[in-house]
Amino acid sequence: xxxxxxxxxxxxxxxxxxxxxxxxxxxxxxxxxxxxxxxxxxxxxxxxxxxxxxxxxxxxxxxxxxxxxxxxxxxxxxxxxxxxxxxxxxxxxxxxxxxxxxxxxxxxxxxxxxxxxxxxxxxxxxxxxxxxxxxxxxxxxxxxxxxxxxxxxxxxxxxxxxxxxxxxxxxxxxxxxxxxxxxxxxxxxxxxxxxxxxxxxxxxxxxxxxxxxxxxxxxxxxxxxxxxxxxxxxxxxxxxxxxxxxxxxxxxxxxxxxxx
Amino acid sequence: xxxxxxxxxxxxxxxxxxxxxxxxxxxxxxxxxxxxxxxxxxxxxxxxxxxxxxxxxxxxxxxxxxxxxxxxxxxxxxxxxxxxxxxxxxxxxxxxxxxxxxxxxxxxxxxxxxxxxxxxxxxxxxxxxxxxxxxxxxxxxxxxxxxxxxxxxxxxxxxxxxxxxxxxxxxxxxxxxxxxxxxxxxxxxxxxxxxxxxxxxxxxxxxxxxxxxxxxxxxxxxxxxxxxxxxxxxxxxxxxxxxxxxxxxxxxxxxxxxxxxxxxxxxxxxxxxxxxxxxxxxxxxxxxxxxxxxxxxxxxxxxxxxxxxxxxxxxxxxxxxxxxxxxxxxxxxxxxxxxxxxxxxxxxxxxxxxxxxxxxxxxxxxxxxxxxxxxxxxxxxxxxxxxxxxxxxxx
Numbered sequence: 134x135x136x137x138x139x140x141x142x143x144x145x146x147x148x149x150x151x152x153x154x155x156x157x158x159x160x161x162x163x164x165x166x167x168x169x170x171x172x173x174x175x176x177x178x179x180x181x182x183x184x185x186x187x188x189x190x191x192x193x194x195x196x197x198x199x200x201x202x203x204x205x206x207x208x209x210x211x212x213x214x215x216x217x218x219x220x221x222x223x224x225x226x227x228x229x230x231x232x233x234x235x236x237x238x239x240x241x242x243x244x245x246x247x248x249x250x251x252x253x254x255x256x257x258x259x260x261x262x263x264x265x266x267x268x269x270x271x272x273x274x275x276x277x278x279x280x281x282x283x284x285x286x287x288x289x290x291x292x293x294x295x296x297x298x299x300x301x302x303x304x305x306x307x308x309x310x311x312x313x314x315x316x317x318x319x320x321x322x323x324x325x326x327x328x329x330x331x332x333x334x335x336x337x338x339x340x341x342x343x344x345x346x347x348x349x350x351x352x353x354x355x356x357x358x359x360x361x362x363x364x365x366x367x368x369x370x371x372x373x374x375x376x377x378x379x380x381x382x383x384x385x386x387x388x389x390x391x392x393x
Numbered sequence: 394x395x396x397x398x399x400x401x402x403x404x405x406x407x408x409x410x411x412x413x414x415x416x417x418x419x420x421x422x423x424x425x426x427x428x429x430x431x432x433x434x435x436x437x438x439x440x441x442x443x444x445x446x447x448x449x450x451x452x453x454x455x456x457x458x459x460x461x462x463x464x465x466x467x468x469x470x471x472x473x474x475x476x477x478x479x480x481x482x483x484x485x486x487x488x489x490x491x492x493x494x495x496x497x498x499x500x501x502x503x504x505x506x507x508x509x510x511x512x513x514x515x516x517x518x519x520x521x522x523x524x525x526x527x528x529x530x531x532x533x534x535x536x537x538x539x540x541x542x543x544x545x546x547x548x549x550x551x552x553x554x555x556x557x558x559x560x561x562x563x564x565x566x567x568x569x570x571x572x573x574x575x576x577x578x579x580x581x582x583x584x585x586x587x588x589x590x591x592x593x594x595x596x597x598x599x600x601x602x603x604x605x606x607x608x609x610x611x612x613x614x615x616x617x618x619x620x621x622x623x624x625x626x627x628x629x630x631x632x633x634x635x636x637x638x639x640x641x642x643x644x645x646x647x648x649x650x651x652x653x654x655x656x657x658x659x660x661x662x663x664x665x666x667x668x669x670x671x672x673x674x675x676x677x678x679x680x681x682x683x684x685x686x687x688x689x690x691x692x693x694x695x696x697x698x699x700x701x702x703x704x705x706x707x708x709x710x711x712x713x714x715x716x717x718x719x720x721x722x723x724x725x726x727x728x729x730x731x732x733x734x735x736x737x738x739x740x741x742x743x744x745x746x747x748x749x750x751x752x753x754x755x756x757x758x759x760x761x762x763x764x765x766x767x768x769x770x771x772x773x774x775x776x777x778x779x780x781x782x783x784x785x786x787x788x
Binding site for chain 1: 462496504562581
């Protein structure tokens, strides 16, 4: 079964320990200045946002059907069986289609580098594979970020909303958005307030389906269209050959008539 | 021949020098230093113009070869060679543009070994690669004739039918797929431009622009190289262009209608202004011009209509790739000057290479060059900016 993260903004105290742990795990720089940055970047995979005493984490959602993996021309992204969506830098050609395609605008780029990489939360794939939890979940002092089986986390999120309905927006963000994600969010304020796209706007359709509908027609289109084009060529040129042959015949007949 | 520095030659040289400086910044300091692209705007004008518009402007190649070789339309024969030259140069320059835009251009060949068949980008990349090869062979007869290599010429002409069919197939696929690239961004791209019909519109606009570009380059080169203008051919191309524009316009209308956008497109907004600009240039002006018989049959009228049409569809693709994302991102993207310079340098070298090819290869075989006679008249005629530049490119 696939793993997931459940982030409950109502338990979060905004201590930013997850940011620190993430930086350590991914060997990224971390300082007071970076802690103060409220945007994700190539050196900050996750960020804890604050708005009127409310907190919200942002990180890669690890979609069940990731757009980044489907659009990458060289297949540099893939979703592992355990859940994380990971990046193989040695394949990447730097076209940045993943960045444009991601509905959550998660992939970031090393714009200053001469050999730039795409950077995003990769959900600690080595730890997850070894049966450990992600660095951010492990360090979280309040359990606001919880690691576990996706199915169980969904049940837990549902029961939290049920037991304390006044405390939550009655919605698990990531349950069905773009076909479901491996990061699930609970909050007391609307998710849009922190820059998450509106659920209605995202829809439940997995993103790869939008292009998949077109791409799936190509294997049929190629032989059919070639046949049509070849057929047109044959017909137009055959017509010309026939006309030429007929003219020849007429000329022959004419000269015969003339001889007689 | 003696080198004379004219105004347009000077402009060309300055553009190339600034382009070389920008290229140095690109490869010595990275994409961040040379462009205003950012995590919010990962694609700038190098994708929006150099790639999307470059491929569109080179579409004449498959349309004209298809009309002449496949449909056996004889009257278009005289524009086949210049159109193939434009297409071949166009695709080569698109690839040059990609070498600037890709973060890791030295791995561009990964496309051949790490294939992801689900990716539209993979399909586009593959088609562009193969189609450039096809165009190379379609262009080859010019060189073979020049050096009188009869055996090889016969060989290339023997496979021409196959090349033309392959060229149309590959073009149909990637011209439409450039639009399909944006299908995965329903929430990000503004509803004026996001539509499931994007692949059809990209193909349709490529057909119209291919025709307009053929008129444009024939008009331009007739002025520059002092050729007899093949007016009857251009007039007929203008007729076809008018039909193509009407079909495009009606499909756009249908699309706005069915998606319930008709009400919104008349409400003033940032996006609406750009949409109006696009629709005016691409449809209103050229359709109006071409609808009058007198304008449709005059060289200037055809030239003007084709230029408006080209600018209109260029605006369309920039709207799809840049304007349409600005609201979602929340701020504007204005390219850095070095970003512009690289694009301008690529476009200028396109004009220069076209001039060189015409000078040394039998692109317009029926014409005898009289280079001494032309430039004087051209300097006087400043209406055609690139004229002098192209004429003297080979000096």
